[in-house]
Amino acid sequence: MQTATKRNAVVAITLAALLAGQCAYGPRNVRTLVPPGELETLDRRAPYLKAHLRDGGVYVLGRWQVDEAARTVEGEGERQGPDRATIETGHFIVPIATVALFEANVVPASKSLRDLTVITGFSVALTAACLTHPKACYGSCPTFYTIKDGHEQLQAEGFSTSIAPALEHTDLDALYRAAASTRRFEIVMRNEAVETHVVRHAHVLAAPRPPGGRVLAAADGQLLQALDLRAPSSCHALEGDCLALVATLDGQERQSRTDGRDLASREVIDLEFEPDTIGEEALGLVIGARQTLLTTYLFYQTLAYMGHAAGAWMAQFERGPRLEDHAHAMRDALGGIEVELPDGTGRWTAVGSVHETGPLASDVKVLPLPRGMPAGHVRLRLTRGHWRLDLLALARLGLSVKPVRLPPVEVIREGEGPVRAFTAGPLTAMPGEAHRLVYQLPPHPQGYELFLESRGYYLEWLREAWLAEEDPQKTLQVLWNPRQALVDLAPAFRQQEDAMEDAFWRSRYVQR
Amino acid sequence: MSSADGRWAIALLASLLGSACASNPAPAGWQPDASDLPRFTRGAWIVVKHHRARQTQGELIAVEANGVQVWTANGLVFEPIDRMRSVRVVLHRPDDTVSGLAAAGGLSALTHGWFFPFTIGFWIAPAVGESYAPFLSPPLDGLDNVRKYARFPQGLPPGLDPATLGERPPGRRSPPPGPPR
Numbered sequence: 001m002q003t004a005t006k007r008n009a010v011v012a013i014t015l016a017a018l019l020a021g022q023c024a025y026g027p028r029n030v031r032t033l034v035p036p037g038e039l040e041t042l043d044r045r046a047p048y049l050k051a052h053l054r055d056g057g058v059y060v061l062g063r064w065q066v067d068e069a070a071r072t073v074e075g076e077g078e079r080q081g082p083d084r085a086t087i088e089t090g091h092f093i094v095p096i097a098t099v100a101l102f103e104a105n106v107v108p109a110s111k112s113l114r115d116l117t118v119i120t121g122f123s124v125a126l127t128a129a130c131l132t133h134p135k136a137c138y139g140s141c142p143t144f145y146t147i148k149d150g151h152e153q154l155q156a157e158g159f160s161t162s163i164a165p166a167l168e169h170t171d172l173d174a175l176y177r178a179a180a181s182t183r184r185f186e187i188v189m190r191n192e193a194v195e196t197h198v199v200r201h202a203h204v205l206a207a208p209r210p211p212g213g214r215v216l217a218a219a220d221g222q223l224l225q226a227l228d229l230r231a232p233s234s235c236h237a238l239e240g241d242c243l244a245l246v247a248t249l250d251g252q253e254r255q256s257r258t259d260g261r262d263l264a265s266r267e268v269i270d271l272e273f274e275p276d277t278i279g280e281e282a283l284g285l286v287i288g289a290r291q292t293l294l295t296t297y298l299f300y301q302t303l304a305y306m307g308h309a310a311g312a313w314m315a316q317f318e319r320g321p322r323l324e325d326h327a328h329a330m331r332d333a334l335g336g337i338e339v340e341l342p343d344g345t346g347r348w349t350a351v352g353s354v355h356e357t358g359p360l361a362s363d364v365k366v367l368p369l370p371r372g373m374p375a376g377h378v379r380l381r382l383t384r385g386h387w388r389l390d391l392l393a394l395a396r397l398g399l400s401v402k403p404v405r406l407p408p409v410e411v412i413r414e415g416e417g418p419v420r421a422f423t424a425g426p427l428t429a430m431p432g433e434a435h436r437l438v439y440q441l442p443p444h445p446q447g448y449e450l451f452l453e454s455r456g457y458y459l460e461w462l463r464e465a466w467l468a469e470e471d472p473q474k475t476l477q478v479l480w481n482p483r484q485a486l487v488d489l490a491p492a493f494r495q496q497e498d499a500m501e502d503a504f505w506r507s508r509y510v511q512r
Numbered sequence: 513m514s515s516a517d518g519r520w521a522i523a524l525l526a527s528l529l530g531s532a533c534a535s536n537p538a539p540a541g542w543q544p545d546a547s548d549l550p551r552f553t554r555g556a557w558i559v560v561k562h563h564r565a566r567q568t569q570g571e572l573i574a575v576e577a578n579g580v581q582v583w584t585a586n587g588l589v590f591e592p593i594d595r596m597r598s599v600r601v602v603l604h605r606p607d608d609t610v611s612g613l614a615a616a617g618g619l620s621a622l623t624h625g626w627f628f629p630f631t632i633g634f635w636i637a638p639a640v641g642e643s644y645a646p647f648l649s650p651p652l653d654g655l656d657n658v659r660k661y662a663r664f665p666q667g668l669p670p671g672l673d674p675a676t677l678g679e680r681p682p683g684r685r686s687p688p689p690g691p692p693r
Contacts, residue, residue: 031549033660048550056669056676082669083678084553100666105550112513 030106036096039066039073046104051077054100056082059092071096118413141458142197142429143360146178152188153177158202158454160358161331163299166317168200172217175204175452176249176288176364180445185412187408187437187452191429198457199427204439205403206448215401215449216286216366219354223451225398226366230287232271232378232392241268244391249288249364249391258385260494263294263486265331269380273394281396283375284366285339287354288391293500295386296359297493298330303460303480307470314459326479331357333482334386339367340379348379357503362390368397385497403451411439427455536646537569538602539682546604547644555603555663558582560591570681572601574660574668581668585683588674593652601648601658 027197034042042049050063051073061075073096078089140159145152178185185204191197205223207215213227231247238256245254259265305314314321336355340348342401351370356363369375375394411421414434421427421435429435478485536543538557555572560582562568568591570584579592580599650657661664663677 033665050553052664052666054669056664056672060551060553080553082664082672082676084663085678103660103665107546107549395574450553478676 001157018487022492028253032104033102033367034102036099036102039096039102040068042066042102043104043106045106048077048105049073050105051094051099052101052103053098057087058084058093061094067110067507073099073102084109140158141195141358142199142202142454142456143190143192144173144175144202144452144454145190146175147186147188148179154361155187156363156452156454157360158189158199158452159456159458161328162457163460164314165198165457168198168455170453170455170499172205173361173452173454174217174364176214178446178450180441183441183443184454185439185441185445185450187439189437190284190433190434191431194431194461196431196459196461197429197456198430198458199422199454200425201422201435201455202405202408202454203453204408204441205451205453206406206442206445207403207451208399209447209449210398214395214396214400216284216364218284218368219368220350222448222506223401223403224284224366224368225287225401226284227393227398228396230273230395231395232394233274234272235269235392237269238384246389246392249362251390253290253362253388255292256384256389257497258494259295260488261487263298263383263385263493264335264470264483265384266335266381267384269382269389271380271392273374273376273378282368284368284397285362285378285393286366286391286393286395287337287373287389288362288364289337289354289356289387289389290362291357291359292386292388293359294383294493295331295334295357296504297500298334298478298489299460301469301489302475304467304469305471305474305478307467308471309472309475313475323479326491330477330482330485333486334383336382337389338381338388339369339376340381341369341373342377343373349363349373350381362388364391364432366395396436401449404442404448405453406439406441408437409440410437412436424442426461431461534607536595536602537600542681543602543605543646549604554665555583556658556661559602559660561599562595563597570683572662573677574662574664575655579646579676580655580662583681585680587680588677593655597627599655599658600648601650601661602646603648603661606646608663612638613660635660640651 021086030043032043041444047062049058049059049061049063053059059077060080061073061077064073064075064077066073070328074091074093076091078091079087081087094205108339122459141162143154144158146155155175155178158173159169159171162171163166187202187204189199207223209215210225213225214229215223216226217223235241235243235246235254237254242254245252252267256267259296303310313323313502319496336353338350338353340350343349351373352367354367356365378394380389380392407422411419411427412435413419414436419427419435427435441450474485477488537559543557544552557569558572559567559569559582560580560602568582568584568589570582570589573581573583573588575581576590578594579590579596582589582591648661
């Protein structure tokens, strides 16, 4: 952020805070006056009861109680004169008939102190998280939530690789766990990071489901009917059996750690499916996965190396396609989840790969397998410590499905109200903002598989802590020789790998 | 955050907090803490501003239909509503814990780097809010709402001798009236 802009932001936010402060906090006293005839309405939580007498004197009674039958109040305390000097202390029984007015006070806890306690917790976490793990600071592209039983459920993150206007692209995410029961369907789009999001569009694609089956997206964006999904009968990785973690999409994920020597080191996972089907029919491997924080770290490390020149580098991306290729060089070096099948000669043949960028929300995709090859044994080859696998399954593939494309019928900015968005231009979301996107689904929405097609880009805000590592030569290495950079950065990443996850979530801009 | 930015931020924080937080017109030691209000039997501190920049302040003794009785350094003063421009009532002392915590927190926000513009606001709001928390500024046609904060919420006792109200609150005494001209 430029200094002038930053100062303007500070002034604006400070003034808003001053106004908010003056408006949000009131006196810390709830005082009620009750005439003697309405004594039963007294607030019994009040620690003291004051009985104002007609002559100006007053009783202040603790541990007080009312004797309705005797028409008296009694308690321990003191009697004061009109000058408020103490006349007498002790236990008093006061006839109600002598009292002009009763007074009770309840002092609620300090709202400002309570708020400061919450803010302190957040601030300490933010300070600690960002100072100890500056490259684990929360980052995300727009996050998309659906609402289930009153709770938001993270479904997708949009266009994670679009870190500059030139890299704007369209992302297709399955809303695999969303269940639409009515035609009105809402998605909450949040900016939870210190980023600026520019969202060109956010369409829901509704694809009719086949009876008993699902619809899944392939890497090329094609939507395919998927039937008879079956979990593997075995799953073996470096650490041993991994079947329980990948059998269902339940948030229990299989992931590994990097080896500390090369961030591009590969590992293999062997899957077996029964029966050992020889592909007479079209089969596909279903993969539900998301990335670890490795990509986030590398992205932030690259920005740290760019340092003060980050803006110039980003501008360079805008000028031509040459540098754009290099922007993806690191991603290409890390690779996706490559799928291999036995070729019948004892070797494995690569048949395709699945790639989904982003560490927040798992996406479910299908990779069609070539016909004529046995699909009973499947090998995944992937970068160590790079992927979190939640679901692996084999499915029988049906027809390609043409979805209904639905733009939102209403966009509501939280705390503000309906806004015109996506019609005249893109929607820009600043840190902390949330937009409720309302869609009108086709009749009988339960029969549709839903996808989110989002397009846009986002701009990461440079963090102060990153500037200390500014290094033009390292920047060049990351862009032009990513393989070597992945080796050089491996020990540093391994050192903080285990603590990154916790630091990442604690440093989210919006604590939820 | 650079050191220049840091200095600028501290200066801004200090000056804004200093000017934005409400000042308390009640004499030091006069008011109770909020937690002591249930046992406090004197009236709240009231400042009545008149047209022509004159003001009366002191302990709120009673609220009547056409004005308020104020116990001042000069004695018991009746202020009729039709001479008032505004009224401010101070119920209790602000909580020093909040201002201390907010000041420390505001300084800690300097370590938040680029988050600073956002986190600083969260510290300022409660501090400013706390400084305004003890104040009531009732409309002149709603003075009955502050009756409960008077020493005599039931109204001035009939036949009360002002001399029995006890010690006068501290404050500037008006000069004695001069000789008739």
